[in-house]
Amino acid sequence: MKFELTEEQIGIKNxxxxxxxxxxxxEIALELDKKEEFPMELYKKAAKxxxxxxxxxxxxxxxxxxxxxxxxxxEELCRADSSLGVAVSSGNFGSELILVHGNxxxxxxYLPPICRxxxxxxxxxxxxxxxxxxxxxxxTTATKYxxxxxxxxxxxxxxxxxxxxxxxxxxxxxxxxxxxYRGETLFVVDKGTHGLETTKLHNKMxxxxxxxxxxxxxxxxxxxxxxxxxxNRGFYYSMEFFDKTRVGVxxxxxxxxxxxxxxxxxxxxxxxxxxxPIIQHEAIGCMLSELATKIEAARLLTYKAAWLIDAGxxxxxxxxxxxxxxxxxxxxTTDFAIQTLGGYGYLGEYRVERYHRxxxxxxxxxxxxxxxxxxxLKYLLRKF
Amino acid sequence: xxxxxxxxxxxxxxxAELKIDxxxxxxxxxGLVFDINEWDDYALEEAVRIKEKFGGTVTAITVGPxxxxxxxxxxxxxxxxxxxxxxxxxxxxxxxxATAKILHxxxxxxxxxxxxxxxxxxxxxxxxxxxxxxxxLGVPHAAMVKxxxxxxxxxxxxxxxxxxxxxxxxxxxxxxxxxxxxxxxPRYVSIMGIRKAMQxxxxxxxxxxxxxxxxxxxxxxxxxxxxKLYVPPVEKQAEFLQGSPDEIATKxxxxxxxxxxx
Numbered sequence: 001m002k003f004e005l006t007e008e009q010i011g012i013k014n015x016x017x018x019x020x021x022x023x024x025x026x027e028i029a030l031e032l033d034k035k036e037e038f039p040m041e042l043y044k045k046a047a048k049x050x051x052x053x054x055x056x057x058x059x060x061x062x063x064x065x066x067x068x069x070x071x072x073x074x075e076e077l078c079r080a081d082s083s084l085g086v087a088v089s090s091g092n093f094g095s096e097l098i099l100v101h102g103n104x105x106x107x108x109x110y111l112p113p114i115c116r117x118x119x120x121x122x123x124x125x126x127x128x129x130x131x132x133x134x135x136x137x138x139x140t141t142a143t144k145y146x147x148x149x150x151x152x153x154x155x156x157x158x159x160x161x162x163x164x165x166x167x168x169x170x171x172x173x174x175x176x177x178x179x180x181y182r183g184e185t186l187f188v189v190d191k192g193t194h195g196l197e198t199t200k201l202h203n204k205m206x207x208x209x210x211x212x213x214x215x216x217x218x219x220x221x222x223x224x225x226x227x228x229x230x231x232n233r234g235f236y237y238s239m240e241f242f243d244k245t246r247v248g249v250x251x252x253x254x255x256x257x258x259x260x261x262x263x264x265x266x267x268x269x270x271x272x273x274x275x276x277p278i279i280q281h282e283a284i285g286c287m288l289s290e291l292a293t294k295i296e297a298a299r300l301l302t303y304k305a306a307w308l309i310d311a312g313x314x315x316x317x318x319x320x321x322x323x324x325x326x327x328x329x330x331x332x333t334t335d336f337a338i339q340t341l342g343g344y345g346y347l348g349e350y351r352v353e354r355y356h357r358x359x360x361x362x363x364x365x366x367x368x369x370x371x372x373x374x375x376x377l378k379y380l381l382r383k384f
Numbered sequence: 385x386x387x388x389x390x391x392x393x394x395x396x397x398x399x400a401e402l403k404i405d406x407x408x409x410x411x412x413x414x415g416l417v418f419d420i421n422e423w424d425d426y427a428l429e430e431a432v433r434i435k436e437k438f439g440g441t442v443t444a445i446t447v448g449p450x451x452x453x454x455x456x457x458x459x460x461x462x463x464x465x466x467x468x469x470x471x472x473x474x475x476x477x478x479x480x481x482a483t484a485k486i487l488h489x490x491x492x493x494x495x496x497x498x499x500x501x502x503x504x505x506x507x508x509x510x511x512x513x514x515x516x517x518x519x520x521l522g523v524p525h526a527a528m529v530k531x532x533x534x535x536x537x538x539x540x541x542x543x544x545x546x547x548x549x550x551x552x553x554x555x556x557x558x559x560x561x562x563x564x565x566x567x568x569x570p571r572y573v574s575i576m577g578i579r580k581a582m583q584x585x586x587x588x589x590x591x592x593x594x595x596x597x598x599x600x601x602x603x604x605x606x607x608x609x610x611x612k613l614y615v616p617p618v619e620k621q622a623e624f625l626q627g628s629p630d631e632i633a634t635k636x637x638x639x640x641x642x643x644x645x646x
Contacts, residue, residue, distance in 0.1 A: 008582050011457055015573035022572075050575030063575045266399075 003300075005072070012065075013072050016051055020080030029081045030348060032209040036202060038120075038163055039084050039209055043091045047117020051077070052092055056099060060107060061115035066310035067244060071251035071302060078255030079262070081351075082334075082358035086252055087209040093159050094123025094168045096244065097186060101229030101237050106188060110166055122164035124155035124215050125238060132157065133371045135170065135238060137180040140217060142171040142187060149173075149227075151187065151195075151220040157365075161213025162198045165191050169217070170234050181235035186228040195220040206357030243316050244309055246323045246366050250302040253326035253362040257295045257333040260355040264288060264337035267344075284340055291333045298326035317379035324372035327362035334359045385440035385534065387431040387498045389464065390487055390517070391424040393448050393455040394507040409610045420455045423502025427563045429570040430532060431500050432463035438534065441465045443494070447475060447486050453586055460581035461573045467584065472591040474598055479606035480508075484516035486601055489594035492521060498539070499560040503528050514562035524555050527562040 005013070023042060032039055046052050054070040056062020063069075078085030095114045098106050098121075113119035126132035127139050140153025151171055158167075167189050174183025189196060197216040204212060229237055265288055268279035279285045305322040308315045334356035338345035345352045363369045395416040403412040420428070431442045443466040444459035446452050456467040470486055478486065491499065499518070504511035511527070518525030530550065531542035534557075543551045544564050555561075591601065599605060625632045640646045 007454070007457065008578060010454070011461065011573070011578045011581070012575065014454075014458075015461070015575065015578060019572045048574070049572055054575065063579065065575075 009069060009072055012069055013076055015049070016073050016076035017080070019046065019049060019051070020077060020085075024077075024081040024084050026081070026349065026351060029083050029209065029351075029354070032087075033083050033348075033354060034208075036200070036204070036208045036211070038091075038160075038211050039087050040163075042084060043088050043120075044117040046077075046088050047091075047115070052088065052117060053115035055096070056111060056115050060099075060111035062111070066306070067247060068303060068306040068310050071247060071306045074248050074251040075255035075258070075299075075302075078252045079259040080255075082252075082256040082259060082355040083207060083209040085255060086207045086358060086361075087211075089248070089252065090159055090210055091117070091120050093121060093245075094164075095119075095121040097123060097168045097228055097237060097241055098188060100241070101186070101233075102188070105225070106228065110188070113165070119165040120160050120163050122158055122160040122167040122215075123241075124158045124161075124167055124169040126155060126157045128154055128156050132365070133368055135181075135184075135235065138170055138172040138184055140169065140171045141175065142173045142185060142222075144173075147223055148221045149187065149223065151189070151217040151222065153217050155215040155217075156213075157201070158198075158213055158215050159365075160211055161215050162200045163211050164198075167191075167215065168228055169215075170238055173234075174232055177232075183232055184234035184238075185231050186234040186237055187222055187226045188228050189217075189220060189222060189226065193220055193222070205360055206354070207361050242366055243314060243319050246319050246372075247302060247305045247309065249362050249366050250298070250305065250319075250322040250326040253323070253330035253359065254295065254299045254302050256355050256359045256362070257291075257298065257326070257330040260330075260334040260337035260352050260359075261288065261291055261295060263350070263352055263355075264340040264345075265292075267341050271341075278340070287336055288340070291329075291336060294329045295333060298322070298329040301325055315379075317376055320367070320372040320375035320379075323362070323367065324369045324376070327359070327369060330359040330362055331356070385434055385438040385497045386443070386495055387434055387440065387500060388443045388445060388491055388494065388496045389424070389428050389431045389459070390499065390501040390513065391428060391444050391446050391455055391459060392421045392502070392505050392507075393418050393446065393452040394421045394505055397506070404613050404615070409613050411613065418451065418454070420458055421502050421505045421507075423504055423506070423563065423565055425502075425570050426565050426567050427500040427502050428459050428462060428464065429568045430563055431498075432571075433568060434498070434532075434534065435463065435465075440497070443468065443496075445487065445490065446470065447478070447483050456586050457578075457581050458573060460584045460586075461577035462571060463577070465584070467586045469586055469588050470590075470594070471588060472601075474591050474602050477603035477606065478601055479608040480510045480512040481516055481607045482601050482605040484513050484520060485596060485605065486594060487513070487517050488520040489596050490589060491517070497558050498534075499523070499558070501560065501562045503562045503564045511562070514560055518560035521560070523558050523560055525560040525562065526553055526555055529561040529563045530567050532561060532563075532567070 050063045051073050053062040054065045058064045074089045077089050092114050098110050125135050142149045142151045169187050173185040177183040195218040198213050200213045268284050269277050271278050301322040305318040337352040344350045405412045435442050442464040444464040445468040447470045501514035526541050528544045529541045530544045533540045539555050625635050
C-alpha cells in the first residue's frame with residue numbers, strides 16, 4: 001500500500017497551483033459570478049497548458065494520464081477558486097463519451113479541438129419530466145426515417161448548453177422495448193444543427209461561471225454517423241460514464257473544501273477577539289482541526305476511487321462513497337468558513353460565501369447524495 | 385548557445401511562521417514549503433528564451449540536498465535540457481564562496497557561452513555566488529541584469545542601479561549574468577513539460593566527482609561562519625507630534641533637517 005503521490009503527480013499539482021495563484025483573480029470570479037459568464041479566456045489558457053485534457057490520449061492531443069491525475073488538477077482548480085475551477089474543469093464535459101465509445105472519425109473530429117481548448121462540449125441526460133437520478137426512460141426520442149434519425153424532446157440543467165460546440169444526447173430509440181433502458185441511444189449533435197435550440201438558465205445559487213441551460217430538439221435530423229457507440233446501448237454507456245465523472249465531482253468538492261478551509265484558517269490566525277487570535281479559541285481552532293481531518297479523509301476516498309478506475313478495477317461503491325462524503329464535507333467546511341469569518345464571511349469579496357453556494361451543487365449533480373447512499377447500500381447488501 | 389543556469393531551492397518564507405532551531409544558526413525547516421529561488425526562476429526563463437531563439441542547450445545546476453530534485457524537475461519542465469545536482473553531506477554549511485567553488489569545479493569542465501544566476505537568493509540574500517563563480521572561471525560578469533541582447537561573441541546588457549538609473553554594458557562572451565526579477569515573465573509549467581521532464585535525467589555528483597577536497601567545501605572551506613541567527617527585537621521609537629497641521633508640518637521639517645534627510 002502506498003499513500004504517496006509520485007514526483008510527477010506532485011509536479012502536476014504544483015503546476016496547476018502556480019497557474020491559478022496568478023490567473024484566478026478574485027475580481028474575475030466575482031464579476032463572472034455576478035454576470036453568470038463562462039471564463040473562456042482562462043479555459044483556453046488552462047487548455048494550452050494541458051490542464052483540461054489530462055485523460056485524453058496523446059494521439060488526440062491529450063496528456064495521456066489517468067483519472068487520478070485528472071482529479072489532482074480539478075482539486076487544485078477548485079481550491080484556487082470554486083466558481084472558476086468548476087467552470088474550467090467542466091468545459092469538456094461529455095467528450096469522454098466520444099473518447100470511450102466514439103468511432104475513429106468522431107474522435108478525430110471532436111477530440112483534438114477539445115484538447116486544444118478550441119471546443120466546449122456538453123452531455124444531455126436530464127429532462128424536465130425525467131429526473132437525472134432515474135434515466136431508465138427518456139421522453140426525448142430519436143426516430144428513424146430512411147437514412148435519418150429525427151430527434152425530438154427537451155433536456156434541462158445541461159452544463160455548457162449554450163456554449164457547447166457539440167453535445168452528446170441520450171435519447172429513446174426503441175419505445176416499445178421493456179425494460180425501457182434497453183432502448184436508449186447516445187447521439188452526438190453539432191452546434192447549429194437545424195432544430196437545435198439552447199436557452200440559458202439564470203439565477204442559479206452557485207457555480208454561476210459554469211453555464212447551465214435548456215436544450216430543445218425540434219425535428220433535429222442526424223444520421224447513423226452521429227450514433228455514439230452502438231444503437232440501444234446508451235443507458236449502459238451513461239451509467240459507466242457517471243461512475244467515472246462522479247469521482248471528478250468528489251475532487252471538485254475536496255478542492256472547494258480545502259480552499260475555503262485555507263481562507264478560514266489564515267483569517268483565524270489574524271483576527272483577534274478577547275485578546276487573542278480566534279484560532280486560540282477552541283470553538284474555532286478545534287473545528288478547523290476537525291474539518292482538516294475530514295477533508296483529508298474525503299481526499300483519500302476520492303484518490304482511492306480514481307486509482308481503482310485507473311487500475312481497471314472500477315468500484316461504483318468507492319465512487320459513490322467518495323462523492324457523497326466529499327460533497328458533505330465541502331458543505332460543512334464552506335459553512336464553517338463563513339462562520340469563522342463572521343460578518344466578513346457573509347460578504348462576497350471574502351469569497352467563502354461563494355464557495356458555500358458553489359459547494360451545494362456537488363451534492364446534487366451527477367447523482368445526488370441520496371442516490372449515492374443507495375448505491376453504497378446496494379453494494380453493501382451484496383457483500384454482507 | 386549553451387547556457388548554464390545556477391539555481392537554488394529555498395523555503396517560501398513570506399507567510400510561514402519561522403522558528404530558529406536549537407543550534408541558533410539555522411531556521412527549522414520541517415513543515416516549510418520549498419520552491420525555486422525567485423530570482424533563479426527569471427534566470428531559467430531567460431535561458432530557455434535564449435535557447436528558443438538561438439538554439440543550443442540549457443543546463444540547470446544546483447548545490448543542495450536530494451529534495452532539490454523538485455526544483456530541477458521544474459527547470460526541466462520549463463525547457464532545460466539537462467540537470468545536475470551536487471549533493472554531499474560535506475557540502476553542508478558552505479558559504480557563498482564555498483558554493484561557488486563547488487559550482488566552479490563542475491562548470492569548468494563543461495562547454496558554455498553564458499552562465500545565468502539569480503541576482504540573489506531569497507533565503508540568505510548574499511548575492512555573491514554569481515560574481516565569485518565568474519571570477520573563479522575567469523569570465524566577465526554583470527549583476528542586477530534587467531535585459532540581455534546577444535550578439536556575435538558579445539552581449540549588451542542593462543543593469544539596474546540605485547536611484548532609478550540603468551546602465552548599459554557591452555560584455556565579451558562567455559560571461560556570467562546575475563539577473564534581476566522582472567527581466568521577463570516566467571512561463572507556467574505545462575503538463576507536456578512535466579511529462580518530458582520525467583524522461584530527462586538528473587545527474588547527481590558528489591564531492592568525489594568534483595576534484596575538490598573536504599577542506600575546500602562546507603564550513604571548513606568557507607570564509608564566513610554564521611555566529612547567530614535571531615529575530616531583531618522590536619524597537620518602539622514612535623513619536624507622536626501634537627498641534628495644528630501647520631505646526632506638525634513645521635516640526636516634521638525640523639526633524640528631517642536635523643537628521644540631514646532634507
